[in-house]
Amino acid sequence: MILIGIFGLKNKEERLRSVDFECTGCLSEKMELYAFRQVLEVFFIPIITLKKKHIITCSTCKSSYKLKEGKMEEILLKGKVKYEDVEEIVKEY
Numbered sequence: 001m002i003l004i005g006i007f008g009l010k011n012k013e014e015r016l017r018s019v020d021f022e023c024t025g026c027l028s029e030k031m032e033l034y035a036f037r038q039v040l041e042v043f044f045i046p047i048i049t050l051k052k053k054h055i056i057t058c059s060t061c062k063s064s065y066k067l068k069e070g071k072m073e074e075i076l077l078k079g080k081v082k083y084e085d086v087e088e089i090v091k092e093y
Contacts, residue, residue: 008041009050021056021081025063025093031056031081033067055090056081064090 016033023031038051054067054075067075071085 006043008044010039010041010046012037012039016054016076017079019056019075019079019081021065023058023061023063024089025058026061028058028060030059032059033075033081061093063092066090 014035014037016035019031019033020029021031022029034055034057036051036053036055037049039046040048040050052069054069054072055064056067057064065081066087066089067081067085068087075081075085
């Protein structure tokens with residue numbers, strides 16, 4: 001957490017659910033969906049979410065993929081990710 005007087009920026013990570021997606025690194029289909037947020041806090045109370053991104057990570061090889069924000073509602077309901085839902089490959093092994 002970066003302190004700026006009584007204000008601070010904190011990075012938060014939250015595991016949302018398991019999803020199905022064929023990893024391009026190891027061809028496993030077991031992935032975990034995470035939400036990463038950068039939050040502005042005042043006296044350790046979260047006030048505003050400044051940045052938000054969703055990442056899926058392969059349980060086997062730890063390859064990571066950033067998802068398009070417009071597709072998140074469908075992904076959370078169905079638990080399946082398609083290749084066109086991926087915005088960029090963050091890490092691939």
